[in-house]
Amino acid sequence: MYGKKVKLRILFLFLAVALVILSVYLVLKSLEENVVYFISPTEIKNLTEINQKKIRIGGMVKDQSIIIKSDKINFIVTDFKNEINVSYSGSVPNLFAEGKGVVAEGYLKDRNYFNAVKILAKHDENYMPPEVKKALEDK
Amino acid sequence: MLKSFEPNQIFLITSRAPKYVLFLFIIVLSIGLIEALILSPEDYKQSHSVRIMYVHVPSAWISLGIFSIISFLSLSIFVFKNKNFSLISKSLAPSGFVFSIIALVTGAIWGKPTWGTWWAWDARITSMLILALFYSIYLLSWRIFENKEQVIKITSIIAILGFINVPIVKFSVDWWSTLHQASSVNILSKTSIHPTMLIPLAIMTAAFALFSLLIFLMKYNTELIKIKNKGLDRL
Incomplete structure (x- = not known):
């Protein structure tokens, strides 16, 4: 369906997006204490x-x-x-x-x-x- | 179709559309404003200050929606190298930026009488500010970089990176304790806005969406004219 180059770019994108999501999740997780506005x-x-x-x-x-x-x-x-x-x-x-x-x-x-x-x-x-x-x- | 497009043929449609969209926008906005300011009831707790919601919430929705579209198009630009997508993204950004600013400003105006403060560094408000910053960086980089290949690449990367922030804006009120209240309109769970208030909210959202469409079409036409003036019949 798509050319080889296009397929390669899609694969690269998937990997990049997965990596970014993981790193953002970890950053937010570690910053949790600062992100909450108040404590109960x-x-x-x-x-x-x-x-x-x-x-x-x-x-x-x-x-x-x-x-x-x-x-x-x-x-x-x-x-x-x-x-x-x-x-x-x-x-x-x-x-x-x-x-x-x-x-x-x-x-x-x-x-x-x-x-x-x-x-x-x-x-x-x-x-x-x-x-x-x-x-x-x-x- | 994905590889090339004919600016002349698109222009035939997009150059006629704005006046109809403008007409429709004025009608929907008038109905929306009458509903929001006169016909809808006051809130049991906030009384009349609830009316700011009819501007604040649609603006936030539209600015988030437009950024998502820009990010999605930017991903497609990266994969398919389609130049028309970059024109569409570029033309969408100004109205999204304006609505993100409107959401922040009306939020501050709403916050003062209800919460007792103009601004709070809570997760929702801060992430919304970051969205506005991403919009401004995106728009600025279209102006700063001259090289055509380069500018498309840089703006796409900014839009894709900025998309990380979109779910954070959306779910910040669920993930962390914030001063901002949780979302009232949900697709999966029950909506906690009374129908008499939900109707003006929906109409105002439609009006703002039409306004974005109008600004988009005007900007897109300008871009097409620029291409035509350069003597290129296709990209």
Whole structure:
């Protein structure tokens, strides 16, 4: 069907592509720690040492855990296996709410306590009108 | 057919097509904008800021799609040495580049009211930036290199290398924890966008695809005219 040269080029391409995919996979695998944007409370529990580097933690804001005292906000971030207390002073994004996703940037005090300097809201992939949401909740 | 093509015959079709595509684009875009800005409901959580999605998501899709086409054509150029493919790739790139920039900019505008930040170095956003960079390097190398054989080779290599990044952009939200939410529209699993919001999204995607087609045709015609002016009736 194809000439010898064309066949040779196709073979070469296959080998090159396979090699590139393998190397990219290995690179990404080894960079995994840097690629993740935040770590979960469970991963914090499993940390061997706590250093003073700035990190990001993420998870859900536990229901009925937000306590606002003057300019300080305390809440609990959970991944439904483990949880961690977060304290923060400053303004929070509009979508920050109980039962919603959150990413907090700051410093670990210990395995159960996190001092946030920045709060980001993480929203999920569900989009629907308010009526539909209400109907779903009523069910 | 793969080895050579007649610029004159192709030009007969492609020179007439743009005005029809433009007409269709204006109609589809108008319907899409009315649907997206007026008729579609607000989101239960994000309220009206969800409307940025109708520009952001189609732009990202189109820019990824166009890069995939360019990469595939570049592979074919490498195998079949077909010069028409390189003209098509070259003509596709500008609109893909523009849409990758639109996706990044609208993403930042959307991120501020929802996440609380313009920019985050998470896997999805960073890989999307890399896609835009690949587009710009691709477009630049078409301008920088003079030698015809050389420029086709270099641009193809850039497009093929850049394709590594495409699945990373697509699956970054599934592979790693990112600030960016997971994908809502999936072929295999259930779509998590309500139908009233999915329809404007689909129409806007069609409109943007037509716009890309329009820009592609205009650019492609220019390339064909360049060949004709050089007095070559075939490549």
